[in-house]
Amino acid sequence: MRGAVIHAPGDVRLETLDDPKILHPTDAVIRTAVTCVCGSDLWPYRGLEPVGDPHPMGHEYVGFVEEVGSEVTSVRPGQFVVGSFATSDGTCANCRNGFPSSCLNVEFMSTCQAERVRIPNAQGTLVATDGHPDRELWPSLLAVSDVMGTGWWAADAAEVRPGSTAVVVGDGAVGLCAVIAAKEQGAERIIVMSRHEPRQRLAREFGATDLVTERGDEGVARIKELTGGIGADSVLECVGTAEAMRQALHAARPGGNVGFVGVPHEVAVDGQELFFSHVGLRGGPAPVRRYLPDLVQRVLAGRIDPGKVFDLTLPLDQIAEGYRAMDERRAIKTLLTP
Amino acid sequence: MRGAVIHAPGDVRLETLDDPKILHPTDAVIRTAVTCVCGSDLWPYRGLEPVGDPHPMGHEYVGFVEEVGSEVTSVRPGQFVVGSFATSDGTCANCRNGFPSSCLNVEFMSTCQAERVRIPNAQGTLVATDGHPDRELWPSLLAVSDVMGTGWWAADAAEVRPGSTAVVVGDGAVGLCAVIAAKEQGAERIIVMSRHEPRQRLAREFGATDLVTERGDEGVARIKELTGGIGADSVLECVGTAEAMRQALHAARPGGNVGFVGVPHEVAVDGQELFFSHVGLRGGPAPVRRYLPDLVQRVLAGRIDPGKVFDLTLPLDQIAEGYRAMDERRAIKTLLTP
Structure with missing residues (x-):
């Protein structure tokens, strides 16, 4: 599959990567519907945070479940799902207290600017919609997974x-x-x-x-x-x-x-x-998962339309331009279509 | 009248001072029932804050109203009153929002280790009890004016x-x-x-x-x-x-x-x-005035007894020993009886 990799400040490339696989029984793998570039992605892009070794980028996603681990029962292949940039088990004390982004087993997403993504803690993280939402709602549902949350x-x-x-x-x-x-x-x-x-x-x-x-x-x-x-x-x-x-x-x-x-x-x-x-x-990091069911409903009901923050839409293979446009403030936020 | 004056770190004396007078129509003058030494008084006493010129000390008080200014209608001479270390008009936006210690006309008390005290903003600050409470309740009512609040x-x-x-x-x-x-x-x-x-x-x-x-x-x-x-x-x-x-x-x-x-x-x-x-x-500085009516009732009802924090009681003329005992941690808090 294809996915974004940052090599150095200012240097993000779409490359061929291994398809993600179920590594733990609590994982899911999704096919990305849409993904995007976050303001926080600009910190390493601008050299304000160290890049280190080349690594994948992106933590915002909505998509279709392709495969789930043996312990995942809350979503099933074929469903459209929204998640959070912070994955959470949904069962620990911090999750129960309403702070899933401080989950004792939290894993922050970091490989989402790609055609497929492995989601850890899928059971506690993903929320499936009833049926497949219209394509024009995807940007707002994507926004819910991070900036709107x-x-x-x-x-x-x-x-x-x-x-x-x-x-x-x-x-x-x-x-x-x-x-x-x-x-x-x-x-x-x-x-x-x-x-x-x-x-x-x-x-x-x-x-x-x-x-x-x-x-x-x-x-x-x-x-x-x-x-x-x-x-x-x-x-x-x-x-x-x-x-x-x-x-x-x-x-x-x-x-x-x-x-x-x-x-x-x-x-x-x-x-x-x-x-x-x-x-x-x-x-703190937003406890997005706590808000997801409510925010997804507000989007589906047409009550809020946070997807309007995406003022530039590019195919995934123009990821470099997606970063550049945000860096140069030509775009508020870039939507990427795989 | 007699009142405490700090001259230098470690040097607090009881001296003869002018009797306080009504300076503004919003003032009251009270005769102190009991007063005390605060942990925060130890900052200048220990030389951890500058003392500057010799000045009176003390911001905790309960007492009997002796005189009120022409605009003070909420309390009258003869009543037993409890106040706050921060005086407040009770009418400004911050008071209405529940933060009287950020009153736009706040004046912090600073002359209370004395036989008589002028209370600015008396209308918004003082709470009178029904009748005169028993003397054994005075320490707890005094505590309410600062440490309990x-x-x-x-x-x-x-x-x-x-x-x-x-x-x-x-x-x-x-x-x-x-x-x-x-x-x-x-x-x-x-x-x-x-x-x-x-x-x-x-x-x-x-x-x-x-x-x-x-x-x-x-x-x-x-x-x-x-x-x-x-x-x-x-x-x-x-x-x-x-x-x-x-x-x-x-x-x-x-x-x-x-x-x-x-x-x-x-x-x-x-x-x-x-x-x-x-x-x-x-x-922040406690919005004591907001809590006063409730806390006074809890004391009068015998539900709380914060006066127990006073483990040393001295006549006002032993004020120097009152400070020393707290400084040397021989006392948690010193009650002073004029």
Whole structure:
């Protein structure tokens, strides 16, 4: 089969690889329906994380089950399935507590930009749809497996409540999905920090009520102006840089909450500053599996359409261009069709 | 009147000071029933915070109203009142959101180790009891104004729930009150990190089910052993040092919560570590005023007895010994009678 392999920063190639096989009785193998490139894939692509030896890439997938291990009874060959970038057994204490992305047997996906993928922990990870969804729903179902689930988690961790005010820091695919999540979870006012016109447009379409183009202290001051001088109830931090975290913490009101879902890179939070802010802080890899049944239903019901974050669709063999377009910010997110 | 003045580290004296007066129409003046020394008073006493010019000390008080400003209608002369170390107007957005200790007009008390005290924001701050409570209840009502309110906040911020497991880091007066709070808020298992026998005894009396004497990584390992390998639902951090925060964050399970109520001194939280822990973090100066009506009732009903944290009672003119005993850990907390 064909699959993406990164060799060095800026060098991702489609290569012929061995077909994946069932290695454990808890595995499944799927044929990929669609896959995509994630903002986090750009860290090694840009040389901001070491690449090491050449290795496959990708952790987002929807597809058709081809084969299951002997212990997998929840899905069967032929079904269309959605999963999570973090696989989970569904039975450990952390899964039972609602944090499958901290599953004691978690395995993070890393080979999904390919025609076929082995899914560990398939029993606890995969959710099958009733029948085969229409092809035009695939992008939104794919989004649910990562960016939409992560945006949902941002809103959940930031404790968005009906009638509340939410700020979204970051206008990437996760930030845009966080707008959908804030709206669905009942936020009345959704302020998005963005200065990119196409992303602003999509943010508006997803439910943003206000846009803030200023950054840093000016951005915070603008948010304070929009929130009665005290800050927002909830801030959804969808970037992961020190600057984004600083903005997020300063934009939240006393007693408000910051949900941070971008993997932090060189972020340190000052204890005394956090203390006197009265702001609650929670983040982490999104517990996507917890949200999957609900989010899949919202997509199938036509209630949400997070697939709109894919503004570039390429065949898998143009994977190199898919990465390049995102790196150069010509695309928000690239969909890949095997 | 007489009141305490700190001149330098280790040098607190009772001196004759001007009687406090109504300075603003929102003020009240009370005659102190009892006051006390706080663990946080030891920071300047030990020279760990600058003392600066000689100044009065103390932020905990219960007493009898002597005089009120023209805008104060919620309490009247002769009433017995309980307040908070943070005064609040009760009307601003942060007060309405339940965070009176972030009141837009907050003034922190600082002159309470004295025979009389001016209370700013009296209308929003003071709670009068029905009639005059028995003298033996004064210590517990005094505790409510700070350490018990702060322990309650620790449990609230750490999201203690009925049936949950709570860890208390710190066996000072706040930590011990946090044990009461965790029990009252329904924790089934309460693990206290303490190696001081008299404090362990009081912790047990207040509801601790387990004691951990190990510290650092060993302490965390012991807590993991006691919590099915994953950590506690809630951790109440009642110290404020980097080491205590580290222990607290490591002792919480994925998806659990740390409430931190000791003012952090040189504490920095690593963003990536917090991210992958899935732990929620919230702290700050306790919103005591929010809890006051409820906590006063629990004391008057004999349901809680946080006054037991006072294991040394001295007349106000022995204030120097009151500080010394706490500094040398001969006393958990010193009650002062004017």
